[in-house]
Amino acid sequence: MEKFSTSSLLNMNNLSVTKSNTLIDASYKLNVQAQKLVLACLGKVDSRKEIPKEMTITALEFSELMGIPNAHRELYLATDALYESTISLREGNNDIELRWIQRKSKKIKGLGSVTITWSDEVLKYISTLQSRFTSYKLRHIAELQSSHSIRLYELLMRFNSTGERIISLKDFKSSLGLSSKYPLFKDLNKWVIKPAVSELNQRSDLIIELETIKKGRTVTALSFTFKQNKQLKLDV
Template identity: 30%
Template sequence: MTKKQMVVKDNNLVSATYSLGVAEQRLIFLAIIEAREQNKLINVGKSLRIYAKSYGKQFNVEKHTAYEAMKRAVEGLYEAGFSYSKTDEESGELGHYKSRWVDKIGYIDNLGCVELVFASDVVPLITRLEKRYTEYELRQVSSLQSEYAIRLYELIIQWKSVGKTNKILLDDLRMMLGVEPEQYKKMCNFKAKVLDLAIKQINKYTDITADYDQHKDGRVITGFTFKFKIKKDEVATGTVRRDASNGDMFTIEGLSDNQLGRIARNPSFMADYNHMVSSTSPAGQDIKAWEFEMINRLKKDATEFNKRPIREYLL
C-alpha cells in the first residue's frame, strides 16, 4: 500500500493571509511532509531538501520541468511572507503577526534539489500540532493548477466535519486567497478568474464537490459561504473512514462513535475541555466541528481527558 502523503497545518496557518504561486505552494507542501517525516519536533534552523524527482512524481511533470519550476519558485519564496493571528497563551488575547516563510532558500544544480530553512514562526505551525490543525492528502491538491484553487480547498477543508464554512467577508476572502488589491476589482472578474475557476478545479480534481452562497448588503455582495460534500467514490474507497453510523468500528474503552459524540456534547465535558480549542477555530464556533474534533482527539489520546472518568459524561 502506498504511504499517504499528508499535508498538516495549524489552523492559524490555514487561515493566514498570503500570496504564493502554484510552484511556491507545492514546494511548501513537500517541505512540510519532509519536515514531519524527519522529525515531528524539527529544530529551528534545520535544512530541508526537496528533489526534482519527488516534485515531478507528485505533480506529474517531467524531472527537468519540475526542477525549472522549483528554481523559479526559490526567488518567490525568499521574498514571500504571510500574516496570521493566534491566541496568546498567557493572556488569552488575540495577537496579529507577520512572518517570512523561509530564513534561507537556494538550489543545487548537480543534485537537482532545492534546499530551504523554514522561518522560526513557521516550524510550530507545521510540526508541533496538538490542538487545532487541518490535514489532507497531498494528492487532493496535486492536480490543481490555480493558486486560488489550492488556497480555497485548504480554507474549505477546515470545515470537513460540518460541510459548510462560516460566512467569510469578501475582503477577508480576497486576502486569504492571495488576491492583490489591484486585481479583479469588479465582482464579475473576481468570480470568473478566482472563485468559479477555483470551484471548477476543486470539483474536478479533489475529494469534494463544492459551491458557494453569496451574502449581500442591498445589491452589494459582502461575503460568501462555501458548502461542500465528500464525493461518494472517496467514501467507498475508504478515504473517509469515520462515520457515526459505523461507530462500533471505532471504539475507545468500549465506547462507540455515537457514545463519544454524546460525551463531546455533554455540557460538563465542554466546560472541562473548552480550553483546548480557540474561539476563532471551526471547533470553537460550531457544535458539529467541536464534536468531530473531540471524537478524534479522544481516539488519538484519551489520557489528555483526565479531569474525570470519560464514562461519567454519559450519565
Template identity: 30%
Template sequence: MGCSDKCYFRTGCPQNPKEGALHLVGQVIRTSDIEKNRGRHQAWMDYVDYFDREGRIEANFSQSIKPYITMLAKRFTTIEIEHVAKFRRFYAIRIYELLMQYRKTGWRNIKIEDFRDILQIQKGQYPRFAELRRRVIEPAVKEINDKSEYLVEWEKVMDGRTVKGLAFKFSEKQQMELSLNS
C-alpha cells in the same frame, strides 16, 4: 521528516541547485491576524547553501518560522497531496483547503474581505464582485467539482445590495454502485 536546525531539500532541478537555492531564500511567508487587523511578512530561511556537483541544497529555517513548522500537524488541516495535485488553479487549491477545514460540518461561511485576504488577492485586483466571481470563484469551484471527491455549491451573503460574504456547502460525491451481475 522531523524538523531539526538543518533540513535537506531536493530542488526539482538538480542540475541547477544555485537557482533553486536563490528561489528558496527569496520566499516569504505571510501571516495575518484578522482579529487584530495586522499582518506580517517573514523570511522562512536563514540561509540556503547549494552544492553544484551534488545537485542538492542545504537550508536552515529561520528561528521565527520554526514554531509554525513544528506545530503544523497539530494546528492545521492536513490534505492528501494527491487530492490537490489534480488542480491547476491556485485559487482552486486555496478554496479546497478552506473547505477542508470544515469537512466535518460540510459548510463554510466567510466574510468577503477575509476571503480576499486568505486567497492573497491584492487590493484593487478584481474590485467588483462580478469580476471576483467570474475570474476566481466560479472557475475554482468548477475545478473542485470536476476533479475532486467533493461537490461544492456557493452563494453570496448580502447586506442590502452589497456582498458581505460567501456561503459554501459541500459534500462527498456519491459513488455509483457497480453491478457484478450483467
C-alpha cells in the same frame, strides 16, 4: 537534514499535509509551484514529531509527488518565489508578518535538488496540536493547476468536520493575497472564485456548492457547502 526516501514516493497516497489553522487563514500569495513546494515538504512531516528546520527535495521527488513536468526549472523557480514571499497573520490583537524560509535555498544543480530552511516563526505554526490543525491528503491537491484552487481547498478543509464554511469577502480576498485586487465582485467571481470551484470539483476529492450572501445588492460573504468524494475522481 531530511530527504525523501523511495518508500515515501511509493506511498504518496498516504502523505498528509498538516498546517496551523492560523497559517491556513493567513494572508499570503504564492504561485502554484511555490505552493506545491511547501506542500510537498510538509507532506513528509510527521506532525507528532519535531519539525526539521532544514529539508531537502530533489526535482525527481518534486515531479513524482506533485505531477510537475520540467521539474528542475520549476523547483528552482519555486524556491526563489518562496524566499521572496511573506505571510501576514493575526495573533491575538497583533498583526505580524513573517517569512516562509530563513535564507535563500541552497541549490545543488548537479543533483537537481534544493535545501530550504524554514523560518523560526513558521516552524511554530507547523506544530503538533492536532485539534487546532487541518490535515489533508497530498494527492488530493497534486493535480491542481491554480494557486487559488489550492488556497480555497485549504480554507474549506479547515471546516471539513461540518462541510460548511461562510467567509466574508474581505477575509476571502485577504487569505488569497488579493486584498488590493478585484474591487468589483463580478471580476473576482469570473477570474478567481468560479475557476477555483470548478477546478476543485473536477480535480480534487471535494464536491462544492457556493452561494453568495448579500447586504442589499452588494455581495459581502461566500457560503460554501462541500463534501468529500469517497473515491477520488482522478482515480476513476
